Amino acid sequence: MSSRAARLAHLHTPGLAKGDPLAPPLVLSSVFHLPGDPAGARQYGRYDNPTWEALETALAHLEDAETVIFPSGMAAITAVLFPLLKSGDRILLPADGYYTPRVLAQRFLSGLGIEFDTRPTAGYLDGGFDGYRLVLVETPSNPGLDVCDIRAVADAAHAAGALVVADNTTMTPFGQRPLDLGADIVLAADTKAPNGHSDVLFGHAASRDAGIVATLREWRKLSGAIPGPFETWLMHRGLETLELRFDRMCRSAETVATRLAGHPAVQEVRYPGLPSDPSHALAREQMLRFGSLIGVTLASERQAEAFIEACPLIEAATSFGGVHSSAERRARWGDAVASGFVRLSVGCEPTEELWRAIETTLSEARRT
Template sequence: MPDHDNSRAARLAHLRRHELEKGDPVPLPLTMAAMYHLPGDPSGFRQYGRFNNPTWDAVEAILSHLEDAPAIAFPSGMAAISSVFFTLLKTGDRILLPSDGYYTTRVLADRFLKPLGITADTRPTASFLDGGFDDYRLVFVETPSNPGLDICDIEMVCKAAHATGALVVADNTTMTPLGQRPLDLGADVVVAADTKAPNGHSDVLFGHVASRDAKIIAALTEWRKFAGGIPGPFEAWLVHRGLETLDVRFDRMCNSAEIVARRLAEHPAAQSVRFPGLENDPAHNLARAQMQRFGFLIGLRLGSEAEAEAFIDGCELIQPATSFGGVHTSAERRARWGDAVAPGFVRLSIGCEPVEELWKAIEAALPKV
């Protein structure tokens, strides 16, 4: 990891220090308030729980520190994505989405943007630059794609899209700001589901939007205020606590994923393994140039649906569940949700277990060949 990211990670747990008065609690207090004491002129004071909250302020400060950009908190990753669409788009606009990214983004566009006269096209992540970006108002990238782990060149997409006047929004959920920095590569907006690794404990839904464009941040803040897509203070408090340990968890998860992916690639039961850190992965060279880490997600293809389900259910150190990024290793067969992957494709999210013990459990549960 580059030194500037080590410095950013080192300061995560110390951001509040400069705000503390003698005798203040070091951990972030939880402020549960819909109302504030507000006699007289309300200008310049907290007014109502839908407008702001001290606990939101703290989690947005830590997210802004990680992104090196202003960040706005939302109650889920999809709430963050929705806020960008409904704030920045209007009737007659066209947007481009990844055909192999998180499917709910495409469902949102089809069911709710299309009736408003907003057209959504799709394109595979691996060939996202093909065809150019003429006539698009917004270009949405998700790299590595979920679940297939294909990669596109964010910097090249941004240059090409900006040349046509399009905004670029990058979904960085799979990598976090410690693994990949889309804003540094030219993206106008980053969205992410902090439900995953940033919170890390699989006990809260959360999301954020970050941008270095002050007008975009102002518009999104106003949209959240009036639309009511606000996070709860307790959820914000949980995410803040999780973010303070993101660096240590993410480092372990990525290190373990590199070990497990290499061993899976050599196992006879694996028909294929996708992981950007593997030298023979089609995305490896671009990943080395674009990403600080290779991530903690592995795409494992076994021989059949039955083999995949037996592997997931039979491994004592794998939690069968949707979502990813928790301290526990988890897995699911993504074809069950309709993703365009083989029936035996398993999205494996490596957690924080001791890697040798984890590998023993994985190896024991793999189909015998």
Template sequence: MSDRDDELAAKLVHLRGEGLEKGDPLALPLTLTSMYHLPGDPAPGVPGYGRAENPTWEALEAALSLIEDAPALAFPSGMAAISAALFAVVKAGDRIVIPTDGYYTTRLLADRFLAKLGVTVVTRPTLDMARGGFEGVALVFLETPSNPGLDVCDLAGLCEAVRAAGGVSIVDNTTMTPFGQRPLELGADVVVASDTKAPGGHSDVLMGHVASRDAAFMEEVAAWRKLAGGIPGPFEAWMLHRSLETLPLRFERMCDSAEVIAARLAEHPAVRNLRYPGLADDPAHLMAKAQMTRFGFLIGLELESADAAERFINGCGLLAAATSFGGVHSSAERRARWGDDVAEGFVRLSVGTEPVEALWAALDAALRG
């Protein structure tokens, strides 16, 4: 990690301890309540109702704000965060651009619901997001590296072009976390992420967040959460807060291992069309090197057929056969089963925190069958 990331990681571990009074618990307390003691008229800064305020959320949001270097709001899933960001901006008659090769649920949300509200939804591949320009576009949604193909687009250039055209840029940074890529510093207006993935890290919690330095936008997002009711549970917020403190360690280990394994997979006779931005000959490498601080823990590999992919996944003792990614357990899935525009034998491999040599031995054995 960079010196700045090291500094953030240190502050993250000690953030809870700042301002504690003698005798206060060092660990974050879990506040489970729907009501607060509220005699008389409401007062500014005094909690009133569980749909609007919770101290556990606030502690989590302070940690998320620290690592994003921007105000952040927590949500009960990544899609809840994406929905809030979209509905805070988009209105009837607007035109928005969404990637064809990003997370498919974002496209489904736009096609099934935003389109019915009079929003024109335009889709473009990640590598061609600028084609056609952004004049008359209210919002551009970006995801880089793309999921699952791992194409990388020029965030700084695209965000500048969107802003010049009068639009808002939203970047899904789920695959990288703030310790691998910082979209707000590259010019993005808004960052969204599924914290279900690496920030949670243990495959036991659904959470997400929105971050932005635009105060008016964040007020709209907060209003959407309060009025629509898409609020995080306090226990889930507590779990994510606990996991965040080890995110820098886990992310660094996962990225280190992915770099080793990707290089070996590139030479493996069973593997075709390997994608990993950290490889010097990957089409995304130069752009990734310019805008990412790490190359991530996701690897795309193509095997000869769907059957070969399933045999590999199910035959590896150190792979969880599951959707999602970013956990301490390495996992893999054949993405064509969800309708992604990839080869039938394409596998998205998420490298976990297992010792790298043990993981490689298991992967190699499964590939050789």
């Protein structure tokens, strides 16, 4: 991935004329000059946009697959599920992954005659995949950080005739390569680390199947699930520093997770990079990095909330992947975790300064 990272900031330059701007242009127009036969020309802002194309080129470069962008991660998931499924289909969703796809399936897919089952990530291979049209994996799972074998799931699901979709939000293309491991589609909420600055909602889906990509583009065009040009431009600007930021975040997370595992205020740490973690062996095989998320279980809800509110270098927020470290007690959203479980997202602060703030605040929270 180092060569892809090196070329990422230079994708726009080969076609430049002397005096052209190095930054991709921000094109805000909703209409385009279109005399005569419209074929082969830009037609309307719901169909395409030069700023979209610059970002899709960059994401396709990282994914090594044609990419379609959307205004949020859930818009990308919706764009995969609705046009690729029909009444009578059955899908499998992770029971311990991000909860919104399960709500979407229950509230809307079920009303269209599409049934769904759930299964915990650590046991995703248990029971096989016969009868499923589509299998969605999220690994590491959010928030529990369990891991499943993407290649084994893809092989078994394909043998049963199912499509495999991988939500790679927690890892980015620099941390994990689901398409290389056999997934048919990879998608992500680029709201997180790819943008990195907590100022844009965004998502994308990528595939090496031309038919799937064409369907995704048609869905975006007809449904109107389109990103704004300005948000797209901001997302492109953030993406160019993803490799640098993600490297810092992962390195810091490995240090912080190791030290948290020995802190007396901590009951349990989940982090795939820890040799003691139940997912470590598999994570070491299929992941390029171990990520920037850490699951930290404290003794009680009160201690968890006190830690989050008091730590000066942690923002209390319900997202992750930003340049700032953030944390939240996930049980408040109904996730099946302990009441004192904290999802800690490690940001880009200097590692030792961040650790000192965490260590001091944990010790104080323990006394509450």
